[in-house]
Amino acid sequence: MTLGKRKDHVYSCLRCGFCFDLPAEGNRRICPPYITHGFESYGARGKLVMARALLDGALELDASVAERLYACTECGACEAQCFKYLPLGAIYRAMKMDVVEQGFLPTPLGGVAEAIGTYGNPYGKSVEARHAWLPGNHRLGGKAKVLLFVGCTPSYLRRGIARSAYRVLEALGTDFSILDEEGCCGHPLLSMGLVSGARAAAQSTFEAVERAGAEVVVTPCPGCLRTFREEMPQLLNRVLPFETVHLAEYLASELEHHRVRFRRKSSVVTYHDPCNLGRGLGVYDAPRRAVTAVPSVRLVEMSRAGEASFCCGHGGFVRAVHLDVAKESAADRWAEAIDTKAECVLSACPACNTAFLEARAATGSQVEVLDIAEFLAGVV
Amino acid sequence: MCNELRGALAEIVGDAHVSDALVDRICYTRDCGPDRAGIPGAVVRPGTTDEVAEVLRLANRMHVPVFVRGRATAFLGTGVQTDSIVMETTRLDRVEEVDTRANWVKVGAGAIWHSVDADMHCLGRELAVPGGGGLFSCTVGGSVALNAIPHGMTEYGMTGDHVLSLDVVLPNGDVIRTGSAANPGAEPVERYANGPDLTGLFMGSYGILGVITSVVYRLRRIPEAEAFAMYAFDDYCEAVDAACGVQTQEAATFLVGLFGGPRPTGMEGDAFLHVIARGDSSSTAQRLAKAKAVCESSGGRPVSPECTRNYWQEHMYSWLRNTAPGPYYSDRPYFCPEVAGFVSTQGLKRAVRLFREFVREQEEEFERFGIRIKGVDTYFSRNGAFLWIDTLYDERRDDAWEFGLELRARIAGLMFSEGMSPGGIGAGVSPLIMPRLGAYTGLVRTLKTALDPMNILNPGILVEQGGAS
Numbered sequence: 001m002t003l004g005k006r007k008d009h010v011y012s013c014l015r016c017g018f019c020f021d022l023p024a025e026g027n028r029r030i031c032p033p034y035i036t037h038g039f040e041s042y043g044a045r046g047k048l049v050m051a052r053a054l055l056d057g058a059l060e061l062d063a064s065v066a067e068r069l070y071a072c073t074e075c076g077a078c079e080a081q082c083f084k085y086l087p088l089g090a091i092y093r094a095m096k097m098d099v100v101e102q103g104f105l106p107t108p109l110g111g112v113a114e115a116i117g118t119y120g121n122p123y124g125k126s127v128e129a130r131h132a133w134l135p136g137n138h139r140l141g142g143k144a145k146v147l148l149f150v151g152c153t154p155s156y157l158r159r160g161i162a163r164s165a166y167r168v169l170e171a172l173g174t175d176f177s178i179l180d181e182e183g184c185c186g187h188p189l190l191s192m193g194l195v196s197g198a199r200a201a202a203q204s205t206f207e208a209v210e211r212a213g214a215e216v217v218v219t220p221c222p223g224c225l226r227t228f229r230e231e232m233p234q235l236l237n238r239v240l241p242f243e244t245v246h247l248a249e250y251l252a253s254e255l256e257h258h259r260v261r262f263r264r265k266s267s268v269v270t271y272h273d274p275c276n277l278g279r280g281l282g283v284y285d286a287p288r289r290a291v292t293a294v295p296s297v298r299l300v301e302m303s304r305a306g307e308a309s310f311c312c313g314h315g316g317f318v319r320a321v322h323l324d325v326a327k328e329s330a331a332d333r334w335a336e337a338i339d340t341k342a343e344c345v346l347s348a349c350p351a352c353n354t355a356f357l358e359a360r361a362a363t364g365s366q367v368e369v370l371d372i373a374e375f376l377a378g379v380v
Numbered sequence: 381m382c383n384e385l386r387g388a389l390a391e392i393v394g395d396a397h398v399s400d401a402l403v404d405r406i407c408y409t410r411d412c413g414p415d416r417a418g419i420p421g422a423v424v425r426p427g428t429t430d431e432v433a434e435v436l437r438l439a440n441r442m443h444v445p446v447f448v449r450g451r452a453t454a455f456l457g458t459g460v461q462t463d464s465i466v467m468e469t470t471r472l473d474r475v476e477e478v479d480t481r482a483n484w485v486k487v488g489a490g491a492i493w494h495s496v497d498a499d500m501h502c503l504g505r506e507l508a509v510p511g512g513g514g515l516f517s518c519t520v521g522g523s524v525a526l527n528a529i530p531h532g533m534t535e536y537g538m539t540g541d542h543v544l545s546l547d548v549v550l551p552n553g554d555v556i557r558t559g560s561a562a563n564p565g566a567e568p569v570e571r572y573a574n575g576p577d578l579t580g581l582f583m584g585s586y587g588i589l590g591v592i593t594s595v596v597y598r599l600r601r602i603p604e605a606e607a608f609a610m611y612a613f614d615d616y617c618e619a620v621d622a623a624c625g626v627q628t629q630e631a632a633t634f635l636v637g638l639f640g641g642p643r644p645t646g647m648e649g650d651a652f653l654h655v656i657a658r659g660d661s662s663s664t665a666q667r668l669a670k671a672k673a674v675c676e677s678s679g680g681r682p683v684s685p686e687c688t689r690n691y692w693q694e695h696m697y698s699w700l701r702n703t704a705p706g707p708y709y710s711d712r713p714y715f716c717p718e719v720a721g722f723v724s725t726q727g728l729k730r731a732v733r734l735f736r737e738f739v740r741e742q743e744e745e746f747e748r749f750g751i752r753i754k755g756v757d758t759y760f761s762r763n764g765a766f767l768w769i770d771t772l773y774d775e776r777r778d779d780a781w782e783f784g785l786e787l788r789a790r791i792a793g794l795m796f797s798e799g800m801s802p803g804g805i806g807a808g809v810s811p812l813i814m815p816r817l818g819a820y821t822g823l824v825r826t827l828k829t830a831l832d833p834m835n836i837l838n839p840g841i842l843v844e845q846g847g848a849s
Contacts, residue, residue, distance in 0.1 A: 007776070008713055008776070011713035011775055011776050012713040014412055014515075014715075015410070015411070015412045015452070015453075016412060016453060016515040016516065016517065017451045017452075017453055017515065017516070017517035018515070018516050018517055020451070020492075020517055021492050021494075021495060021516075021517050024494070024498055028495065037396075038396070038397065038425055038470075038471070039399055039404045039407070039423065039425075040404070040407035040408065041401075041403050041404045041407050045407070046404075046407040049406055049407045050403060050406065050407070053406050058406065059402065059403065059406060064401055064402075064403040065403055068403060083515075083516075083705055084705075085705075
């Protein structure tokens, strides 16, 4: 049992319940599945109780345990709040690995994993269609100092983000290339607890990047970034010989070196911290620096921002098994964004972008929804 | 759990708010303390007072005990019995009404205490109750039902001092409102109206006499200034004398004493006092000057008040020792068989001495079972002191767990026979104190029997089990 390696942490849970709320901000719960379902088994404290019961033999691992675990959006808010600083994400992952081993991975996620294995993307789209968004093929498969790692969601579903990232790098005069053999980085597989699959995906991505000879990998996807920065080195047990940055970080760095100027754009915007980028990797300032460098842009923060940001509900492939959690969280966060009176809701993640587009459609709002790449591509 | 009961509960609260799945039920057994408890047969989450009443009527009809739960952040034992119903109150979480001119707020019992306080801060007010008592995520209802020990009670008093009115569902499903608001159309401006203090009947009753579904708290305008001081003493008796002087001269809004456990990081001394003064700028400065004179005349040395400030502003117990919460607690799979209660301020000298002697006598067993002392600390109240003795055991070891429970009984036996009266009781501590209280316990039993003849509501928590259990 993989969970056995986390026994000390599991037993260290004080059951204080800090993982449910953000009391300093008023009546605000922080955990999307707990908000939707209400029972503690969907929240961090309950999952730690389940973990302990599994270790103690008081509970058998079955579909009901799996159902709770895969309702988690992996937003990391519980871990950020934990009174005892327990590595909750690592505990959940160990539990998921045991779920997989015992054959209880929810069927829709099994389908996602199969699609990644067959097509190199979680949506089951053809390999050939991956680069259909590209304005031309001259950067495909070449060698350059900078590599734009587009990611599956921008490549297939949110192509405006892919095109915008491309345009931003071109406008900056960056010498960059795109992998012609780009595939899933492994992030969704690891999130499901499919470690060997994730390792294989990470290995093939790593080899492709190495062959491309890139020194810097730039991506508009925080999930891919987290794979490169945290998961790939662990899965492959090696230090990566290249730097990895989010597009927003790349832009912020270019700004610092006075290598970029933006056109004026009169707009009031609010920025949603993607969980993988913010709490996951600690990147809070760079996107804000990039956005506020645009003349006449005013950034208004939501009531929960930075480390206290609330999840859009679209992490951890929750949509595939708990659409209710995804929709409710997105609606909650959308309402918070609308409260700022901003004209445009920005994020820096294709999953968050999808969440907000759907939430906007559900409310009939006219407020603009853009990824930071799309926003900046228009003014760079 | 029979399908009939589950179905009946679902009819009352809706299918989404009741569960009899084991994976849910195991999450509603223990609180943060060391006491084991049974796994309930169902968990039900009512969203209105009427639903609470219906659940209790159903439980009476079907003879099933009901245990009420907020966030279960106390250390006292839940007493949950196998196959009972756990009624979880967190859906009752609305701030129902605020009157900033009359300074009160009406809030659902399942609201999180600190969340409500934060909401009130937006209005320039704070809950007059100086702290929720439980851990950060305690509910309002739990705080009131346990008459929780707030973290700022030297000047402001106890939880019960600031409750104006309650909505309570009695065990038979009847609903009452207490205080002035009991009169239909009247506002909840005074607790002592319409005859007997029925609000007081439910304060600290541990939910055995009724389910509190909403609470009216007094509000206070947020004071203009806060100031902090800390003093180190080479002898704990001198620290007690200083604390007595600070109380007598009303020189602190809140006073905390450290009389054992780890020393604050980087500090020398046998005992320490944290002083917090609130009010307008000049009165705050005057009070700190008084506290300084009192403490220094008793041999106290001023030390950096940073941990006092951190403690008060962040409500973190560990800051009392100059240490952030993470390093102080993390990676320790330890649980706390807490013994805590009120003594006179001067009585602290004897209580602390007895405990220190006790620790010396138990040294070998402490070593064998890996027992640690988390703290021997005191919140000074208006007229006395609330001493809490926190030991820690490692719950990965069954023998240490058993010893931890026995240790609580031994310390409680020692302290309660020497004049300590526990502030928190719960299922774990009640067997250690209620038998000592004679006719007092008899009256509690009489009240329980009168209001809950079937003994379906929180049975066994204060008085012995029976009835439906």
